[in-house]
Amino acid sequence: MKASQFFISTLKEAPADAEIVSHKLMMRAGMIKKLGAGIYSYMPMGLRVIRKVEAIVREEMNRAGAVELSMPLVQPAELWQETGRWDKMGDEMLRLKDRHERDFALQPTSEEVVTDIARTEIRSYKQLPVNFYQIQIKFRDERRPRFGIMRGREFTMKDGYSFDKDMDGLRASYQNMFDAYVRVFTRFGLNFRAVAADNGAIGGSGSHEFHVIAETGEDAIVYCPTSDYAANMEAAEALAPAGERAAPAQPLVNTPTPGCAKCEAVAELLGIPLTHTVKSIVLAKEREGAAAEIWLLMLRGDHELNEIKASKIVGEYRFATEAEIVATFGTRPGYLGPIGVKGPVRVVADRTVAQMSDFVCGANQEDHHYTGVNWGRDLPEPEVADLRNVVKGDASPDGKGVVDICRGIEVGHVFMLGARYSEAMGATYLDENGKTAPMQMGCYGIGITRILGAAIEQNYDARGIIWPTAIAPFEVVICPVGYDRSEAVRAEADKLYAALRDAGVDVIMDDRGERPGAMFADWELIGVPHRVVVGDRGLKEGKVEYQGRRDTEATQVPLAEVLATVREKMAA
């Protein structure tokens, strides 16, 4: 490609509404153009990256035996009603009516349509397993679209769906897709991590997220630097502290703590570490035809509640109202505790709290806390559960060290659905014995357009984007200095361009006649990973300059060795 035949449009400044670095750089590099909130055109430079991402995904999906199809964007409400998701999806699913006033949705995902295909196309166990995928536009009407294409409304996703006879088959299909995803993200050239995630209904290890590691990531990832353990914060298990609980050493004392409604204030007032305090979190669980059931969850003062873990213990819950709290505990929030409760309440202690002795907690009396609280002595042994977010330094659940926490951007997700959709929609098959059984499903997503943002968040510097070679808009840029003035430069640049192109290198030559400074700045901003500069000075010695986008200096390369050098650098 010659630059004069392409469309290049760079900006010195990013628009004011670009908040994060990837959004700013994509706007400045002319890769995307905003049409509305969360709705972008992909300009030629950005579309090239998307096409490369798509090609890698497609190759690895095909290699894994998945079969590509394409499902409609506009989907009838009836299908979504069969699974109940027409009502459950909320405002994020964009709904519309056609000219005959029939209801449709713009697909946010395609479980219903693919299950409809499976239930009509698959009749016998002989046709299983099947694994369908599509690379298709999705629409999610985010309340607050932001971060450019990282949280857009219209975006492109690879979504895949496997159908198996049974759970063993599903597990094999899941592992197959997991392995394919590892190959995909490895080929992208990104630093990523597959992390265990929570999958609600099915449990176990039936869900993994793929995160691109970046300091600016929205998600916290828990990992063990000395093992391959990794999980997202929702799913990461916090083990019970090692060893036995210490024996009680202090008496139970109702201590005045005026105005100290927070653990931090209590600890400061009493001159004790925050790790000696326990906070009380009150949840309510609705009951049919009765007042809500009240739960008291107890966490160490410095720990945070993990709401997903809480919901696994309590079920569907909400935080209790102040009225419910006063009715149950006889006092306002800030001074609550498990001792001397007025109403019925279920007490659950976090694993760490269950191991504590002589701790401090609310006394169910305004401006008072108990000190020297001990399980078994001052109150019954509690129900114990993992209720908290892990923190840096916690023991790794695999027993192989302690965990650390990093930030990630979720770009992929593999998920065991089981029979949730196939049962709701009657997607069954006849097994070897002529018996009807529901298919076991998995679903697998990669955020194609989001990959661009994530790759940039991980790979940029002050001058611009630094694409990994595999997904760069162009692999190599030839920058001739004086293309419009020097006969020699023009001739050698043209020759080099033809040689690289004919060797299958995805090369662009900047024949626009820009001055070197502006030309270099453009390509550093756009982030082409390999640059060859052709200039009169070097040509006198039969040389050109090679510089990788991360290199601090250029290297002189004899003309005859340029192709070999570029190939070597591209493979590195």
Next chain:
Amino acid sequence: MKASQFFISTLKEAPADAEIVSHKLMMRAGMIKKLGAGIYSYMPMGLRVIRKVEAIVREEMNRAGAVELSMPLVQPAELWQETGRWDKMGDEMLRLKDRHERDFALQPTSEEVVTDIARTEIRSYKQLPVNFYQIQIKFRDERRPRFGIMRGREFTMKDGYSFDKDMDGLRASYQNMFDAYVRVFTRFGLNFRAVAADNGAIGGSGSHEFHVIAETGEDAIVYCPTSDYAANMEAAEALAPAGERAAPAQPLVNTPTPGCAKCEAVAELLGIPLTHTVKSIVLAKEREGAAAEIWLLMLRGDHELNEIKASKIVGEYRFATEAEIVATFGTRPGYLGPIGVKGPVRVVADRTVAQMSDFVCGANQEDHHYTGVNWGRDLPEPEVADLRNVVKGDASPDGKGVVDICRGIEVGHVFMLGARYSEAMGATYLDENGKTAPMQMGCYGIGITRILGAAIEQNYDARGIIWPTAIAPFEVVICPVGYDRSEAVRAEADKLYAALRDAGVDVIMDDRGERPGAMFADWELIGVPHRVVVGDRGLKEGKVEYQGRRDTEATQVPLAEVLATVREKMAA
């Protein structure tokens, strides 16, 4: 690809709602699956064809210097309001509201968005010309979707838009795209014709449609078998008959024609050819603050009004109401004519009528016609215009023969837009002299998904589809007879499969173990153009069978020559 790793699903019978052959065959071959009226999933077999069509289009667009981008499907109403099309587009444009109650449209086309891109990205004449294209989903909410994907609601289109400094530039861009379209349709391997079309505002030769020729086509195409003239019916010019008008020979007579309100009945009653009669068509053109202007168009009894031609003469019109007709002519429709009109009326005669002598037309009196009517003698010489559809045997407008009429399916359209959108939306640039001027635009469309239907309408037989090699889902199918039973067959089929695949042939091997009859029927229905059958009998002589999809008989081919034979047949 091995069939066992792909998804093949054929049907003996087409569903009852499939009306035309391409719809029936695509359903039976498992290429598409209906989700709702005019909304289809593309199943793996169909998607392969789409991908091949897309690849050819993309290659030729890139070769022609067009640059690919991708514009959003969901487009804000504001842009469509700028050009007035938000109101003009009618129910065919699907509108929707997001969660914030803002108006959007699902793109039926993208002139507004691309013009918005141009007006912000292009500032100087140095950046012109530019030619953008996308291959993207479109949605048109057809009142009555039908014919499968031929007139669907959700479909894929290549839409391209060129921007030029001036009309000379536009003409060059237009020709460039015209040439690219010829290459595209030639590469598809389809029998097609580029036909001149009407482009309303700009006139001249600024619009061509590309039609796939098929008896089942919806459109009539006028062409000259002895020259390269071709136009669609709307645009095909009907010349005035050659020679001078004959001198009057008959007197003007008001003749009773009781009950004969149609030319056919009058001709039969009077014993004259239909070509001696003239029919009167009354149009009304609304006027601000006044009664509608009444027009009388006169056509020969056997000719049909061309409404596009009429609108060029009259402007925006409607057919007159019976009340308007009675008020103007003093009688009911069926007996109208240009002689003795009561009210003001503009008379326009079709070119053929203007050349007629001694003709018959209505007498503006119930149950009466005039015979022996002559221009200049009985009524003033009329205003003359080309008002009718051409018919087979008319003189070709290029003077090189007479025209014939065939049927076609419109699959492409190139169109000079001029400054219509750029002026409405302020898409201007600074010219060489620093003066602001609007860009001149062209637009260019190819119905990607429609190509599939059109190709099938042109290429099928009783057994199924016959794909041209270039867009076939697979180029070659290997059908091993007894793959599951014969060691020799399996070994040779596997070897042949690997050899063809490694040679870059897009081959599928049917390893499903189906019986020969069912296997052959499947592939003939699916329409793979080249088939190689491997069987024990042939292998004993070191041979396999080759049969092209249109061949009536198979040919024996020595194993060593299979690749060469297949290549030769593919190139034919």
